[in-house]
Amino acid sequence: MKTIDKPEQIGRRGFLAATAAAPAAASLIVGISADAAWAQEAKNLTPHAMATLVKAARDIFPHDHLADKYYVAACAAYDALAADAGKKAMLMDGVARLDEDAAAKFKAANYLALNWEADRVAILQGIAHTPFFAKLRSDLVVTLYNQKELWPKFGYEGASADKGGYINRGFADIDWLPTT
Amino acid sequence: MAKFDLNDDSVVCIIGSGAGGGTLGNELAQRGIKVVILEAGGRSETQDFFNDEWDSFTQLAWTDMRTTSGSWRVAKDFANLPAWIVKAVGGSTVHWAGASLRFQEHEFKTRTTYGALPGANLHDWPITLAEMEPYYTKAEFKMGVTGTNGIPRLPGNNNYKVLAAGAAKLGYKEFHSGNMAINSQPRDGRGSCQQIGFCFQGCKSGAKWSTLVSEIPKGEATGNMEVRPGSMVHKIEHDASGKVTGVVYMDSKGVTQRQKARVVAVAGNSIESPRLLLNSASSMYPDGLANSSGQVGRNYMRHMTASVYATFEKPVHMYRGTTMAGIVRDEARHDTKRGFVGGYEMETLSLGLPFMAAFLDPGGWGRSFTSAMEDFPHMAGMWLVGEDMARETNRITLDPVAKDKQGLPVASVHFDDHANDIAMRNHGFQQGAAIYESVGATRVFDTTPYPSTHNMGTNRMSEKARDGVVNKYGQTHDIKNLFVSDGSQFTSGAACNPTLTIVSLAIRQAENMAGMMQRKEI
Numbered sequence: 001m002k003t004i005d006k007p008e009q010i011g012r013r014g015f016l017a018a019t020a021a022a023p024a025a026a027s028l029i030v031g032i033s034a035d036a037a038w039a040q041e042a043k044n045l046t047p048h049a050m051a052t053l054v055k056a057a058r059d060i061f062p063h064d065h066l067a068d069k070y071y072v073a074a075c076a077a078y079d080a081l082a083a084d085a086g087k088k089a090m091l092m093d094g095v096a097r098l099d100e101d102a103a104a105k106f107k108a109a110n111y112l113a114l115n116w117e118a119d120r121v122a123i124l125q126g127i128a129h130t131p132f133f134a135k136l137r138s139d140l141v142v143t144l145y146n147q148k149e150l151w152p153k154f155g156y157e158g159a160s161a162d163k164g165g166y167i168n169r170g171f172a173d174i175d176w177l178p179t180t
Numbered sequence: 181m182a183k184f185d186l187n188d189d190s191v192v193c194i195i196g197s198g199a200g201g202g203t204l205g206n207e208l209a210q211r212g213i214k215v216v217i218l219e220a221g222g223r224s225e226t227q228d229f230f231n232d233e234w235d236s237f238t239q240l241a242w243t244d245m246r247t248t249s250g251s252w253r254v255a256k257d258f259a260n261l262p263a264w265i266v267k268a269v270g271g272s273t274v275h276w277a278g279a280s281l282r283f284q285e286h287e288f289k290t291r292t293t294y295g296a297l298p299g300a301n302l303h304d305w306p307i308t309l310a311e312m313e314p315y316y317t318k319a320e321f322k323m324g325v326t327g328t329n330g331i332p333r334l335p336g337n338n339n340y341k342v343l344a345a346g347a348a349k350l351g352y353k354e355f356h357s358g359n360m361a362i363n364s365q366p367r368d369g370r371g372s373c374q375q376i377g378f379c380f381q382g383c384k385s386g387a388k389w390s391t392l393v394s395e396i397p398k399g400e401a402t403g404n405m406e407v408r409p410g411s412m413v414h415k416i417e418h419d420a421s422g423k424v425t426g427v428v429y430m431d432s433k434g435v436t437q438r439q440k441a442r443v444v445a446v447a448g449n450s451i452e453s454p455r456l457l458l459n460s461a462s463s464m465y466p467d468g469l470a471n472s473s474g475q476v477g478r479n480y481m482r483h484m485t486a487s488v489y490a491t492f493e494k495p496v497h498m499y500r501g502t503t504m505a506g507i508v509r510d511e512a513r514h515d516t517k518r519g520f521v522g523g524y525e526m527e528t529l530s531l532g533l534p535f536m537a538a539f540l541d542p543g544g545w546g547r548s549f550t551s552a553m554e555d556f557p558h559m560a561g562m563w564l565v566g567e568d569m570a571r572e573t574n575r576i577t578l579d580p581v582a583k584d585k586q587g588l589p590v591a592s593v594h595f596d597d598h599a600n601d602i603a604m605r606n607h608g609f610q611q612g613a614a615i616y617e618s619v620g621a622t623r624v625f626d627t628t629p630y631p632s633t634h635n636m637g638t639n640r641m642s643e644k645a646r647d648g649v650v651n652k653y654g655q656t657h658d659i660k661n662l663f664v665s666d667g668s669q670f671t672s673g674a675a676c677n678p679t680l681t682i683v684s685l686a687i688r689q690a691e692n693m694a695g696m697m698q699r700k701e702i
Contacts, residue, residue, distance in 0.1 A: 003495045003557065060545045063554065121546060137545050145537035145553070146234050155557025156499070156533035159231030161384040165374030166337075171501030174338040176494045177345045177619060 002170035003155070031068065032058065032112070038072045044082035049095045052111050053078055056098065057140050059120045065153060074144040094132030101126055182406045184216050186439050191216045192693070193427055193441035195413045195456065198271020199682040200666035201447030202391025203322075205407075206399035207690030213697065214404050216439055217396075218411040218429055220448070221267035224274075226393060229382030233535045236381035240274055242267040246451065247579045250595040253628050257542035262593040263482075264631040265449055269409050270392025272449065272633070273679065274382045277504035278360040278389065279527060280325040281676035282316050285309040286514055287522075287567065290672040293514060294521040299598055300569040301479055305671040306643040306652040315684035323361035323389040323683065324368055333357045334364045334373055337501030339528045342492075342560040346615030347508045347526075354509040358527070361389035361679075362502060368394065375501040377530070408432075414586055416444055416460040416469055416662070424469070424662045430586060443661045443693065443702055445654075450480065450635035450668040454576045455591040457639070457649075470639070470649050470656035470664075477577055479570040479640050480593065481673040482632035484601045486564045487529055488612030489540065490621035491555040498530040498560050511611060512566075512675045520603040523675045524566025526612060531561070539630055552625060560616060564608035565634070567675045569598040576638050634678050639668040653692040654685060661702040665689055 032055045033039065039047035039054075057071045082088035098111040101123045108114045111123065127133045144150075151158050160166055184191050192208055194201045197219040205215045221242075230236040237243075241264060248255040248262045255262070266272045286293040288309055291302040320328040327333050336344060336357040347355040362379070363372045373387040386393050399405035410432025417438075418424045426440040446453045454477035458468035468476050506528030513523050531539060533556055541549060574596060578589035597605075613624040642648025645657035654669050656662045665686055667678045674681070696702045 001495060003497070061553075062547055062550050065554075124545075137543070141537050142234065142534070146534045151533055154533050154553060155495070155497070157497075158532070159378075160500075161231045161374070161376045161378065165376035165385070166500040167373075167375040169500075170497065171337045171375040171377075172335055172341065174341050174496060177341055178349070 001173045001175045032071075034112075042079045044088055045079050045091060048112075049092055050075070050079065052095045052098060053091070053136070055112055055120070056124065056136060057144065059117060059124055060137055061140055061144055062117065066150060070144065070147055070150050073147060074140050077143065090132055090135070094127075094130070094136070097127060097130075097132070098123060181400050182214070182403050184214060184406050186437060188214070189426070189440035190214055190442050191439075192443045192445060193218065193439050194445045194447055194665065195427065196220075196271055196447035196449065196452075196666060197269050197391055197396060197407060198266070198447060198449065198666065199273050199391060199679045200686050201445065202270065202273065202395040203683050203686035204445055204447065204665045204690050205405050206391075206395035207687055208694065209399040209402040209404035211690070211694045212404060213694060215399065215406070216441070217405065217407045218413055218427065218439065219269050219271075219407060219409050220412040221269060221409065223269040223407075223409040224382065226382070226384060226386045229378075229384050231376065231378045231381060231384060233381065233532050236378070240266045240268050240382060244584060245582055245590045247582055247590060247592040248594070249592065250574070252595045252597060253542070254631055255595070257628075258631050261631045263449075263451055263635055264633050265635065269396065269407060270390045273390035274392055275380050275633075276390070276679055277379050277677075278362040278502075279504050279507070279677040280320065280323060280359045280361045280680040281525070283309060283312070283674040283676065283681055284512070287672065287674035288312070290522075297521065297569060297598075297600065299571060300600070301572045302570060303640070303642060303647055303671050306641055312681075312684060312688075315688045316680065318687050319680055319684040322394070322687070323680070324363055325359050325361050325680070326364050327356070327359045331367070332364050334360055334362060334502055334505040336506055337375065337528075338496050339498035339501070339530055339560050340506030342496055342498075342619060343506050343508065343526070343528055343562055343615065346619045349618035350614055352508050352510040355507060357505045358507045360502070360505050362505070363387040373502055377499050377501055377503065379503040411437075412586070413448075413456060414459065414588055416446075416456065418462065418464065418469070418659070422464060422659060424659055443663065443697070445663040445665045446639075447665040449666055450638045451576055451591045451593060453664060453666055453668045454638040455578065458578050459588050470658045470662060472658050473646050473648060475640060475648050477638050478572045478575045479637040480574040480576055480595060480635070481568050481570055481637040481670065482595065482629075483634045483673055484524060484564070484566040484568045484604045484608075485629040485634070486605050486608060487561060487627035487630075488564065488609060488616065489559050489561040489625040489627055490613070490616035491552070491558045491623045492560065492620055493558070493622060495557050496560045497557055498528075499532055503530055504528055504563070508615070511608070518607055520600045520607065522567035522600070522604065524564050524604055524608050525675055526608070526615070527563045527565060529561045529563035540625060540627055542628065552623070555623070562612055562615070564605065564612060565675065565677065566604050566608065567673055568601045570637055570640070570672060571596070571598060634667070634673070636667040636670040636673045636678055639664045641669045641671045654689045663689065663693065
């Protein structure tokens with residue numbers, strides 16, 4: 001049966017090779033942080049707000065096999081959206097609410113400072129009824145899963161007509177069903 | 181290609197180019213009758229379609245503002261998208277999956293068979309299966325339905341094989357790769373199915389029957405039919421005698437036009453058709469056209485629907501190949517021992533990754549949701565589609581606030597499930613899960629109904645004028661040269677997909693309309 005990669009798994013050997021090849025500058029790997037280049041580039045939102053939105057995006061749709069860049073891409077449009085004062089207020093207020101709740105519930109500096117996903121999810125559950133959360137979730141379900149680059153990571157092959165469909169490419173190749 | 185004058189009052193003006201309007205247009209044109217089809221959407225051809233769910237949605241879907249109310253979950257999750265239907269030449273036949281099934285005999289006689297169900301507004305159709313059979317035969321031949329006319333069925337894909345293996349384990353008897361209006365071999369100038377898997381996005385090989393690839397080009401080739409895309413009809417006009425005289429529409433350039441007509445046929449699907457009749461109210465018809473019964477917009481049906489998805493230890497790749505070429509029919513029977521009247525079909529269904537994210541569990545998030553998404557290639561899926569009960573209170577009305585670009589009230593769709601719909605859905609969830617669990621499903625998902633793809637009943641057919649909007653030919657009881665030609669005519673919805681019945685009714689309507697015109701009755 002023709003399959004394509006599900007969540008890619010890097011073996012120990014592959015991991016060692018990859019880390020050996022990478023530059024030894026740990027400072028390049030900043031993760032989801034206001035210091036990251038993509039956060040610093042924000043024009044209408046603060047870098048802190050950008051980073052918080054990206055972190056929340058990962059917490060709403062957590063896929064451990066996806067690099068941060070897909071969540072950054074999913075949130076990229078928010079900065080431009082914040083050119084509108086009303087939209088900006090909604091996003092900035094939403095981020096402020098996440099930070100306030102992190103402080104109140106867990107005595108953390110802010111949402112980003114909470115290291116356990118479960119704690120951050122508890123905060124998201126607390127605001128799940130808000131228009132801010134609804135907007136985030138309903139935008140992200142498109143802006144994340146509609147990125148063609150990540151489709152192969154979910155075993156989805158995308159367009160097929162340009163490849164002649166599946167008539168000769170495994171539309172009926174399932175081989176594990178019980179015979180009747 | 182024909183071009184008719186706006187003042188040519190000898191034409192039949194058809195509003196909408198889908199299964200009803202497109203078929204009626206071609207059937208009339210073949211008989212030498214002049215036809216103008218006004219289509220609100222644009223014209224995209226086979227080569228223009230996208231193998232991409234959101235791009236295609238943007239290209240084809242009817243996304244003009246609508247509002248919703250009622251206890252159905254669509255009103256919460258998709259408040260402005262009650263229906264997933266098409267605004268384009270070819271209408272929703274561009275989007276449909278091709279499943280072509282005949283109603284069962286009792287499904288034309290629901291009041292007689294099911295009795296007076298509390299909270300439902302059941303009526304028998306004024307026609308029987310026996311009267312419809314010759315037209316079903318013509319429609320199946322026209323559409324090239326597999327499993328009829330000696331046309332072989334399509335080969336089953338992976339998703340079908342899972343369904344079939346589970347159905348066999350459970351002891352179901354009637355399952356196969358469907359009666360599909362998709363070429364399993366070259367036919368009627370179109371090629372055979374390439375198992376592309378984007379049936380909903382407009383078939384890119386042309387193997388799937390649609391009015392876009394079949395009825396409309398055939399009608400145009402007669403020189404008797406003109407299709408005007410981008411033409412949104414606001415109002416149907418009438419004279420002092422009450423007969424309709426033509427329609428007012430906004431053309432593709434945004435200019436208001438008036439097309440005169442001898443006959444007007446409304447075929448805008450079950451949301452827009454009643455909206456147009458209601459928006460055409462006048463001093464003579466203060467409640468809207470053809471609405472002396474008060475039934476215009478009422479009895480809205482959308483089928484008992486739901487989906488069952490399941491994940492397995494090993495891959496399925498359900499999205500490869502024909503989307504809906506797989507069916508289990510054993511539950512389509514009427515058997516009240518199951519705790520409900522009517523029945524339902526189980527049909528293969530798959531979504532691509534982007535739409536699975538949007539529809540698996542609308543509003544869902546967190547690891548329960550994302551772990552399901554990560555099993556996407558190991559999923560199989562089926563759609564449950566069954567008869568829902570017509571209710572007077574399930575209806576299309578004019579929204580008191582929201583207006584469209586022309587300033588006309590938009591359609592508001594109210595829907596509450598009948599208790600029978602809920603009992604049937606629960607039974608379907610249980611049987612769907614049993615099918616998949618019998619072949620090793622590790623997790624099963626009960627997926628809530630999508631925005632409606634089957635929209636029916638809002639201008640229902642009735643024997644008596646007081647009970648409905650149109651007679652057995654789709655002619656309105658109130659105005660003899662005004663017809664309804666789409667699924668809004670349905671008196672009841674049956675268990676199966678509606679398109680074959682819409683096409684059959686359009687063929688029958690064309691025959692009768694042509695006779696009435698020849699006899700100068702209209």
